[in-house]
Amino acid sequence: MITGVQDIYYSVTQPKRAIQFYTEGLGMKLIDESEYWIALDCHGVKIGLHPEDGPIPQIPRDSHGAHAGATLTLRSDNVPEDRKKLEKLGAKILDEADQPWGHMLVFEDPDGNVLKLMNPKY
Numbered sequence: 001m002i003t004g005v006q007d008i009y010y011s012v013t014q015p016k017r018a019i020q021f022y023t024e025g026l027g028m029k030l031i032d033e034s035e036y037w038i039a040l041d042c043h044g045v046k047i048g049l050h051p052e053d054g055p056i057p058q059i060p061r062d063s064h065g066a067h068a069g070a071t072l073t074l075r076s077d078n079v080p081e082d083r084k085k086l087e088k089l090g091a092k093i094l095d096e097a098d099q100p101w102g103h104m105l106v107f108e109d110p111d112g113n114v115l116k117l118m119n120p121k122y
Contacts, residue, residue, distance in 0.1 A: 007039070008048065012052065019049070021110055025085050028047060036050075059114075086105075103118065
């Protein structure tokens with residue numbers, strides 16, 4: 001029987017840079033680190049970073065996010081301020097838009113993994 005979500009993870013090429021991006025830029029807390037796995041806490045959900053030896057293959061993406069796999073969407077109460085912080089840490093912005101359902105920012109982490117921030121309107 002399924003009892004919950006164990007983790008969601010992204011592959012990264014530079015673990016120290018990724019830890020800085022996810023902790024300082026996204027406010028996650030580092031809970032475990034080894035040469036094979038990095039675990040972060042995001043408000044009770046475990047986010048993993050898996051160190052890779054080579055480049056991370058790019059998947060198709062656009063202003064709405066990734067077209068394969070999944071896109072982690074994080075809730076933000078101030079997308080413009082969070083955007084500034086993320087850009088300083090190396091995020092590539094794919095789109096920012098005010099939609100009927102919320103203010104949304106689509107971006108890549110320094111390894112090209114696609115994530116979103118959203119400030120929902122309801």
